[in-house]
Amino acid sequence: MKTPVVAIVGRPNVGKSTIFNRIINERVSIVEDTPGVTRDRIYAHANWLGRNFSLIDTGGIQLGNDEFNEEIKAQAEVAIDEADVIVFLTDVTAHLTLMDETIAKMLFKTNKPVILAVNKADNPEQRNDIFDFYSLGLGDPIPISGAHGTGIGDLLDEIIKNFPEENELEEDDTVKFSFIGRPNVGKSSLVNALLGEERVIVSDIEGTTRDAIDTKFTADGTEFTMVDTAGIRKRGKVYEKTEKYAVMRALSAIDRSDVVLVVIDAETGIIEQDKHVAGYAHEAGRGIVIVVNKWDLIEKDNHSMKEFETKVRQEFSYLEYAPIVFVSARTKQRIAKLPELVKKVHANQNQRIQSAVLNDLLLEATRITPTPLVNGKRLRVYYMTQVATNPPTFVVFVNDPDLLHFSYQRFLINQLRQNFDFTGTPIKLIPRERK
Numbered sequence: 001m002k003t004p005v006v007a008i009v010g011r012p013n014v015g016k017s018t019i020f021n022r023i024i025n026e027r028v029s030i031v032e033d034t035p036g037v038t039r040d041r042i043y044a045h046a047n048w049l050g051r052n053f054s055l056i057d058t059g060g061i062q063l064g065n066d067e068f069n070e071e072i073k074a075q076a077e078v079a080i081d082e083a084d085v086i087v088f089l090t091d092v093t094a095h096l097t098l099m100d101e102t103i104a105k106m107l108f109k110t111n112k113p114v115i116l117a118v119n120k121a122d123n124p125e126q127r128n129d130i131f132d133f134y135s136l137g138l139g140d141p142i143p144i145s146g147a148h149g150t151g152i153g154d155l156l157d158e159i160i161k162n163f164p165e166e167n168e169l170e171e172d173d174t175v176k177f178s179f180i181g182r183p184n185v186g187k188s189s190l191v192n193a194l195l196g197e198e199r200v201i202v203s204d205i206e207g208t209t210r211d212a213i214d215t216k217f218t219a220d221g222t223e224f225t226m227v228d229t230a231g232i233r234k235r236g237k238v239y240e241k242t243e244k245y246a247v248m249r250a251l252s253a254i255d256r257s258d259v260v261l262v263v264i265d266a267e268t269g270i271i272e273q274d275k276h277v278a279g280y281a282h283e284a285g286r287g288i289v290i291v292v293n294k295w296d297l298i299e300k301d302n303h304s305m306k307e308f309e310t311k312v313r314q315e316f317s318y319l320e321y322a323p324i325v326f327v328s329a330r331t332k333q334r335i336a337k338l339p340e341l342v343k344k345v346h347a348n349q350n351q352r353i354q355s356a357v358l359n360d361l362l363l364e365a366t367r368i369t370p371t372p373l374v375n376g377k378r379l380r381v382y383y384m385t386q387v388a389t390n391p392p393t394f395v396v397f398v399n400d401p402d403l404l405h406f407s408y409q410r411f412l413i414n415q416l417r418q419n420f421d422f423t424g425t426p427i428k429l430i431p432r433e434r435k
C-alpha cells in the first residue's frame with residue numbers, strides 16, 4: 001500500500017520544525033556509515049496508531065528569496081502538489097496575522113483536506129484563545145503545543161481520519177522502479193529513451209489523490225511502473241530547483257520503488273553529491289542498479305569499462321551487491337537492457353529460500369570458517385530462517401547475539417550471495433538468541 005503524505009505549512013517561526021520533530025518522534029534512523037544522510041531533515045516517516053505516513057516540513061524548502069510571499073507561496077504549492085493531507089500551522093501568541101490569511105487563501109484552492117492547528121498553546125488560557133482562527137474558514141482549529149507535546153495526539157487523530165480511503169492507496173503488482181541522481185546526469189533523457197525504446201502502451205496513471213506522477217509500460221511481458229516520471233520531467237515550478245526539494249522528491253520516489261536506478265554521469269565522474277543520492281537508496285533497503293550514463297562521451301579502449309567499474313566499486317563500497325550497467329540515453333546503447341535488469345533484481349529481492357536449504361548452507365559455512373571465539377566464548381550458530389523478502393531478511397539463531405560480530409555477519413551474507421543470486425538486493429541479517 002502507498003503511504004499517505006502529510007505536509008506542514010505555515011509562516012516562519014510558528015513551530016513547523018518543532019512539530020515535525022514531535023511527530024516523527026526522533027525515530028529517524030541515521031546510519032552513520034552511509035555518507036550524506038542529511039541531518040536536518042524535511043522528509044521523514046511517521047506512524048500513528050499503526051498507520052504509516054510520510055511527513056514533509058515545507059519550511060525547509062527555501063528559495064533563498066528575499067520576497068517573503070514568494071517563499072510562502074512556494075511552500076504552500078509544495079504542500080498542495082505533494083500531500084494527501086495538509087496541516088496548516090499558526091501561532092496563538094502572535095494571533096491571526098495577515099500572512100496566515102494569505103496562506104489560507106492559497107490553501108482554499110486545493111480540494112485536499114486542510115487541518116488547522118494553532119501552536120504554542122502552552123497553557124489553558126492560550127488553549128481557549130483560539131477563536132480568532134475560526135475566521136480563516138478552515139474549520140475547527142486544534143490547539144497544540146510543540147514545546148509541551150500537548151494536543152499532538154488530537155492533531156494526529158485528525159490527520160489519519162483524513163487519509164484517502166484504503167482502496168485509493170492500493171498498489172498494483174507491477175514492478176516499480178525510479179531513476180535517482182543529481183541534476184543533469186540524464187534522468188529525464190533516460191526516461192524518454194526508455195519509453196521511446198519500449199514501443200508499448202504508455203499510460204500516465206491518473207492518481208486519485210496526487211497528480212499523475214507515474215508511467216506504466218510493458219516490456220517482455222512484464223508490467224513496469226516508472227515512479228515519479230513527472231518529477232523527473234520537470235514541471236517548471238520555482239521550488240523544483242531547490243536542493244532540499246530535489247532530495248525530498250528523491251526520497252519519496254525511493255520509498256515507492258522496488259528497484260532504484262542510481263544514475264551517474266560517465267563524463268563528469270563520481271562526485272560527492274552522487275554519494276548522497278546512492279546513500280539514500282542504500283539506506284532504504286531497495287534493490288539497486290548503478291547506471292553509468294553518457295557512455296557515448298567516453299573515449300574507450302579495452303579497459304575503460306573495467307576502470308570505471310573499479311572506481312564505482314571504490315566510491316560506493318557499500319553497494320557491492322549492485323550491478324553496474326553502462327548506457328547512453330543519447331545513442332540508446334543498452335537502454336533496452338534496463339527493464340530486464342530491473343526485473344531480475346526484483347525477482348532476486350523477492351526470492352524465498354527454504355529453511356532446510358539455508359541450514360545445509362549454514363553447516364557448510366561454519367565448517368569452512370569456524371565461528372569465532374569472542375573473549376573466550378565461542379559463537380554458536382544454530383539455525384537460520386528467512387522471515388521476509390524485499391529485502392530478503394534472515395533471522396539467525398545464536399547462543400549470544402553479541403558474539404555475532406559484523407565480520408561474521410558479512411561472512412554469512414557472502415555465503416548467501418555465493419549460493420543464491422541476490423544480485424542487486426541488500427540482505428538483512430537479524431541475530432536472535434535461542435533460548
Ligand code: GDP
Nearest residue numbers: 012013014015016017018059119120145146147
Ligand atoms: P518554524 O520556523 O515554523 O519551523 O518554527 P520552529 O519550529 O523553528 O520554532 C520557532 C520558535 O518557536 C522556536 O524558538 C521554538 O522553540 C518555538 N516554539 C515551537 N513550538 C512552541 C510551543 O509550542 N510553545 C512555545 N512557547 N514555543 C514554541
Ligand code: GDP
Nearest residue numbers: 183184185186187188189293294297328329330
Ligand atoms: P536530468 O537533470 O538528470 O534529468 O538530466 P537531463 O536528462 O536533463 O540531461 C542533462 C543533459 O545531459 C542534457 O543536455 C542531455 O541532452 C544530456 N544527456 C543526457 N543523457 C546523455 C547521454 O547519454 N549522452 C550525452 N552525450 N548526453 C546526454
